[in-house]
Amino acid sequence: MSGAAQDAASRRRRAQSQPLDGGRFLLVLGLVLLAMALLAGRVVYLQVIDRHFLQNQGDARTLRVEPIPAHRGMITDRHGEPLAISTPVVSLWANPQELPEDPIQRLGLARALGWEPDALDERLERYASREFMYLRRQVTPAEAQRILDLEVPGVYGRDEYKRYYPAGEVAAQLVGVTDVDDQGQEGVELAFNGYLTGTPGQRRVLKDRRGRLVRDLALLREQRPGGTLALSIDQRLQYMAYRELKAAVTEHEAQGGVLVMLDARTGEVLAMANQPSYNPNNRAGLDPRGLRNQAIVDVFEPGSVMKPLAMAAILSSGEVTRDTVVDTSPGWMRIDRFTIRDIRNYGELDLSGILEKSSNIGMSRLALELEPDAIADQYRRLGLGQSPETGFPGEATGRLPAPVRWSRSERAALAYGYGLSTSALQLASAYTAIANDGVRLPPSLLRLDEPPVGEPAIDPEVADTLLELLESSVGAYSGGRRAQVEGYRVGGKTGTVRKTGADGYRENAYRSVFAGVAPISDPRIVTVVMIDQPSAGDFYGGAVAAPVFSRVTGNALRLLDVPPDAEP
Template identity: 45%
Template sequence: MSRLQPSTAQPGSRRKAAGPSARRRMLLVVGILGLASAGLVARAFDLQVVRKQFYQDQGDARFLRVMPIAVSRGTIFDRNGEPLAVSTPMVSISCVPSEVLDNADRIPALAQALGTNTDDLKSYLEQRADRDFAYLRRQMSPDAAQAVLALGVPGVNGQREYKRYYPSGEVTAHVLGFTNIDDHGQEGLELAFDNWLAGKPGAKRVIRDRMGRIVEDVEQVHAPQPGQNLTLSIDRRIQFLAYSELKKQLQDLDADSGEMVVLDIRTGEILAMVSLPTYNPNVVTGSAPAARRNRTVTDVVEPGSTMKPFTMAAGLSSGKYTPTSPLVDTGNGHWMFMGKDIRDVESGGNGLLTPTGVLTKSSNIGAAKISLSLDTGFVYDTYRAFGFGESTGSGFPGESAGFLRPGRSWRPIEKATMAYGYGLNVTPLQLAVAYATLADGGMMHSPTFIKGGGEAGKQVVSPTIARELVDMLETVTAPGGSATRAQIPNYIVAGKTGTAHLAAGGGYAKNNYNSLFAGIVPATDPRLVGVVVVNNPKKNAYYGGVVSAPIFPLVMTGALRLLDIPPDNIGRWYVGGPLQAGGGLAGTAPPQNTQDDQSAVEAVEP
């Protein structure tokens, strides 16, 4: 066929061979878009209806946080309702370190508001850049914290906390102790009653934005339970008297330390407890650990002559002795026993003494001879009955039990020296409890720091013997006794001085002493016991009758007045014994010991 010959093909056959028409292409596109739209609708329905809760929970999990609800620690009051420890609201500043670093230009202003150095703050943040939380400053005052938060630095937040404040400062420091930055008790009664005072923090769920700010409180997980209040037996007024008078005496005598305890003998309630040196519990940082130790319960001393009434208690209880007989020969003040010279300080000796005279003149020889005449087990049991060698049960953290060796191990020389206070150790609180037992007719009460917390006591010696001993101790503060400086105008005082060499290097230091006084007032109807210990006075004097006894009336005069305890010695002074009235008008100074206090008050040889 000629190439010029017309084709016989139909006119539409070439268009069919060229592919789908525009209309078909349009339908295809519309179909695809329709399918995609349907898929999107289905996916949206799945996300927003079918699995809505799942994705909402996932989103919340990224911004939902459980935050603690700070709770106030219980207030500690003294026996009269005066606050001794309170919790004040504070604000702690925290941050998300990476958020703050992302706004580095804001760091200088933040550092200034926090009271820190810009470089130090930046370094601190960089070290914690991978964390979601870091404290910038703990326990700022609300005003100072608000100044920080007002800067609006991304990632910086505030959280309420509480800080403990002690209005009486160092005066009650050793009794109360202190809390740490998380408001947990660390020492003293804050530690002993931490569970009672602390309460239980609450918790709540909150939603935070990407800058860490709380934008919504979702729910309370559990409610906070505030700490319970605590009312102590301590009388803040008597505590201050004891603190100020003891502190002054320590300064005047350049003493290392000192302690004083005041007890209500009928209940065992502790009205005052002071230990020096002390510290400020509001600013614990930087204080010496030794200054934070409550020496009245943790430290022990050899009691010296303050032990003699309990040796005498054994003598009277045995039936071999009465307050006036038999006579004890103390000779010329020197008695060689098992190679040891047991001495009395009285120049020329005391000769024959009644058991009462042994206490009045504080005769080491007399006490030793009485003890040696008794069964060893009986003497040991008597000491134990008065609480020596075991804890008082006060519950104070770190309380020492003192030291008293079992009687079966005593050698005769140890039995003799323990009679006048060497070879055993006691705490000032133990000594106060023992004297309170004598004062309350032989009834021992466990000491307590809680008002109304006293328990029924136990009878450890007969009321008759206890009364006899108190009467015998009245002569110690009368003229001729070793503690005339403990007298209180218009009140009869019973008590005993003590002076003991300090232990050192396996023996005793020659010129270092502990000076003690334990007193009962009013002696005819006992209400209060006070024990004073001055450790290592280095100026002017060291005898208990000169160093510790004078503190007793300065404190107890105020305590008697504050507690409205009536006088029992109006218009007279003791001069010879518990039944003999002497001269002197009410409120006038008592007759003074005419003997030299430094040479006649008591024996101190170990």
């Protein structure tokens, strides 16, 4: 190394070994002290002055406000027997961004959920950008705990309630169902959803970093369960009515059927059965037709069961008495290019005979002697063509044609039950006027604490006469004789109605109907039975619907402890 290079290296060593001069040292020291002061000041500010900021940030990671689920109100029958109740369940959910990538943990989770591992991976990939996805909805608490015990990060449980229907398919269309979020979708569940739905509460809780509950801290708002709803039906009568209706539909290979039973003193619906039906607790593969409460939302031409109601207008005219005789020969008549027929030529018939033989000719000739709108006005007073006002979703109003230029054939058709439509509930409600001294009672799906104020629709003396005529129309030699009930005096009227199609009335397609009252001495129940398109041979109302009325009414009178009124 040259002498010059050695001198330069020696100077550098001397410069590095010399301490900072006084000015630079003080500058560096001041900067260090200033940084320490700022840091200490910030600590003091956060710990003393703005301490709530850090506290809130910590609480945000440990404190939670959680909802407290409120169960839906119970639906019961008139005696308090449960028809719909809510049971506690757990819905499992996950945060896909927190779930581990460990294939072993994912495999264990998939097996616990009953899924294939590929299905879980596919679902996680679909929700990868989100922070919430359901794994299983509404599982039992025991099953949910088994999955939560795996302690898979990002998997959580949420307490909920699930609806359970003890009566199953027996009252499915009337009670209705809820969806997975416990909101009413059909039937009474939908009609009274606001009343049945509970109000959730809130609580403040302390949770660990994995979302597990550490401690309840405070109740912010109590939950309020939904109201209890008491229906008018009697579960004993409902089971019995459903059983008999289902047996009749099966026996006659029918497409379906309905049965409505009303309390003749209050208008309350004691039983309402439908076929086909479904199990609301397991809706897999259900028949969509089973969802409809046909007794309320579907209408049909009632046929001859309207004859007693039309006869109320005939008797009220003052021109006709019970003993009035009508010549129905030769068993057919021509009106406005239409031919009206009886099954055969019955000759001369009084009013009892007209109902007993179900003579269309007799009813037509009597109706044409009245004012043009007399029968239609009578039907309106009986609630036909109007809403039953039960509050049930989709309830039918039926159809009653307006009296604008009515032809003679239309007036005659109304008298024997054609040219109008009604639901089974409306028809039963109209018959309460016959059973209740002429006062029609509005139907009610809810249990009533006291009888409602009815609407006078028929003169009381006329109603008494109609009861006697109804009893005679199920006599030993009548078409309705199969409606008789041992030990009780009953009355009613059969109906056999041709169904309509795109091209008018169809061949070999009928509805079999029976409407009746029991017991005649002191009416307690009104029952309407309709069997839709029986296909096993018999199709007349007296052969298909009347026996169902007999069995259901007999059992109902005995269950209600109604004393027999028929002489041995």
